[in-house]
Amino acid sequence: MISVAEARARIIAGLAQADLETVPLAAAHGRVLGVPVKARVAHPPADVSAMDGYAVRTADAIVGARLSVIGAAPAGHPFSGTVGPGEAVRLFTGSFVPEGADAILIQENATAETAGIIVNEAPVAGRHIRRQGQDFAVGDVLLRAPRRLTVRDIALAAAANHPWLTVVRRPRIAILATGDEISLPGEPVGPGGIVNSNSTMLAAFVAACGGEGLLLPAAGDDAAAIAAAVEAARGADLLVTTGGASVGAHDLVQSGLARHGFALDFWKIAMRPGKPLIFGHAGSLPVLGLPGNPVSAYVCAVLFLGPALAAMTHQPQTSPVFVPARLRGSLPPNDMREDYLRASLIWQDGGWIATPFVRQDSAMLVPLAEADALLRRPPFQGTLADGDEVEVIRLDL
């Protein structure tokens, strides 16, 4: 048995980073940027007014002066002439500042007359002018890669005139549920059968982590069927199996994989829930075999599949984020297995309070859905008392 951290490191070391693809800007939100975004235009594109008012020359825009308004430059319609002595041009927010002017007389400080204005307060040179390239200049690197693109990044790339972005391709994750007993929701359930929740759960999990799930038709407990399914996963970046990884049946999955020259890396992790976890390669195809119990499958997805997808999509942070919390209640000493307890979490007095559920059965989905966090207990941790510090993974998926 190896530790959770070692298993995670070995899984990540056994995966390849995904290649890049080019997508429309409008489809790039949430994707991981593959190459840096450089500005193709300056922003603002020219010196522009930050206010409604008049472009003037400070030399003659003194209090009481009467200036002749020789034109207007609403946004999108720049004034092509030059502002000369005693002249002004009407501007609005975003208007290009015409040549000859060095100041903005805001409209609150001017009195409009027929064909002219009277200056009520002298403008300050340069004030209320946004300079060309003040936000960014042509060629500036605006977004570095890799970076998960936010809504604001999309705005920035748009302003920099990029209709397309090059991003990390979504890793294709083939999902194979095994077991004679399982059926998908809504399909006939045989005697001794059970509805398979892992496949839809994993497909949603993969999509939420930036991958693309590919649901393979389920394979029964039969090495030949499993081998055929593995064949169908060719072209995927990772095959995730569920079920058949415990003592009784793991031979079937491994036997099926063996027909593809499966090289096993490890298959037991010192953790609870989820001890039986297979990792290895069938030729060039990495294979992650998750337990069949839905809670175990989910916890292993959080601890291993999420990090695997983070690594495949070039992200620097691959480990789950652990947050400190205070324990509510007490816990007996832990054994040699790293334990992940389902817990509720409340924010109180500036910190998190974690209350582990009484029911921790790895087949129970109701408490899993109600959990806010996984409370981690290291191997051989001693008794914990109320108020002791623990660490948790907040569950947002």
Place this chain on the structure above:
Amino acid sequence: MISVAEARARIIAGLAQADLETVPLAAAHGRVLGVPVKARVAHPPADVSAMDGYAVRTADAIVGARLSVIGAAPAGHPFSGTVGPGEAVRLFTGSFVPEGADAILIQENATAETAGIIVNEAPVAGRHIRRQGQDFAVGDVLLRAPRRLTVRDIALAAAANHPWLTVVRRPRIAILATGDEISLPGEPVGPGGIVNSNSTMLAAFVAACGGEGLLLPAAGDDAAAIAAAVEAARGADLLVTTGGASVGAHDLVQSGLARHGFALDFWKIAMRPGKPLIFGHAGSLPVLGLPGNPVSAYVCAVLFLGPALAAMTHQPQTSPVFVPARLRGSLPPNDMREDYLRASLIWQDGGWIATPFVRQDSAMLVPLAEADALLRRPPFQGTLADGDEVEVIRLDL
């Protein structure tokens, strides 16, 4: 001018909740559940073994006893007979417990012989048996509505045998950029022109908040064009415009809207950035007019559009979440406008430290993309010193 909170309340009061639709379970992750999910099957479907071992009767499974193995019940293949005195049935994790047995003898506590086993440790009645319906029984309400569906909720609905879920329809948000100066990324930019970043930003924002963005072709600064665009937004649940809402040009948007009998609710909010914000109805179509400056548009999206989408999708929490933080640096007294400063955020000594950026220009996208939070300053807040408590909205979009 009205307050931010009042504006938000009036916007929410002016919107209708979206209707429901039925979607495949595999497409339901992240959607808001519209009707509760009840269990169609029990989970587990029968009493099942939680371990690999043997179904036995405690009455005769005493230490040293030799039991005859009369069959096996791998998962999906229940044993149809009854376990009688001196008999055992081979089971695996998930196997249905056959009639007659009341205990699981785990395989570690048995020695297998030809056609039989020897009991090395007496099993406890009921131990290692997951009872039928222990997770949920038929008819149990598993997921209440409204609820944003997590990956675990998808697993739970799957296990409860739901191939379809009824969810809140994505509100259709028509997005109209106005202005003679704007063009979409990659399109020709005219003299005095600028690339429009608001439309793609808002479309991504809407999608991230559970809506469906509909990009209307941009309208120039012309009331007839704006009126035509409003006509094209019929059928949408909300029209969001950008630009044309400041003193110089707002008449155009309002004039265009007026041709559709626009009833203005308000158009000025005591906030910075983003003072000019229109809200009202063109007939039955709610219209939210955002400022054209990209930072103002984004901040108004966070403060008003996100809450609007939350309300339309039946969510109880509509206000942005404010988190306490400590100020790094100092700030001068605030005026009558509620201020939202772009700030960086770091976690230190058990709390957030917020450092407002020096550059707060509402046209600058680079600092916006770099921000971690919006630091809120209430109207007329006094001078703030280093270490003072402030409140921030963390930016995850």
